[in-house]
Amino acid sequence: MRILCHFPLSPYSRKVRLVLAEKRLTFELRMERVWERREGYLELNPACTVPTLIEDNGLVIPDSNVICEYLEEIYPDTALLGRSVAERVEVRRLVAWFDQKFNAEVTRNLLWEKTLKQALGLGAPDGNCLRAGYVNLKQHLVYIGWLAEH
Numbered sequence: 001m002r003i004l005c006h007f008p009l010s011p012y013s014r015k016v017r018l019v020l021a022e023k024r025l026t027f028e029l030r031m032e033r034v035w036e037r038r039e040g041y042l043e044l045n046p047a048c049t050v051p052t053l054i055e056d057n058g059l060v061i062p063d064s065n066v067i068c069e070y071l072e073e074i075y076p077d078t079a080l081l082g083r084s085v086a087e088r089v090e091v092r093r094l095v096a097w098f099d100q101k102f103n104a105e106v107t108r109n110l111l112w113e114k115t116l117k118q119a120l121g122l123g124a125p126d127g128n129c130l131r132a133g134y135v136n137l138k139q140h141l142v143y144i145g146w147l148a149e150h
Helices: 011-022 039-044 064-074 085-119 127-149
Strands: 003-006 028-031 052-054 060-062
Touching (some): 011 064, 011 085, 039 052, 052 064, 064 085, 085 127
Parallel strands (some): 003 028
Antiparallel strands (some): 003 052, 052 060
């Protein structure tokens, strides 16, 4: 069975879980705590990032964008990128927006400060980072609302 090595709070892992579900593909989840840098996982993915997809035939595919593009090519019947070039460009632009801008301005501030920092014993959350994350979240929600209307 296909295995997705992931971390539940990773937005990149979430993206791949959504794509697998939308394409109605069966898969097993294997949680990977990348900060532990397990030797077995490093052999699969030397970058030690999540997600990593392991196919039934042994093919190992790291990186959420690479995995999503692979799944779109292998299972084209449920096209998530769109059919036309313009649709695919727009979907890729939005994916890049969330992978880069939203992650840097919102997810890193909130996820790191509220969960991972404390879990790793690195101290209390930084209030300035949390406030910045919430301000940025509001701005991004306005943009998402605009996208939904257009």
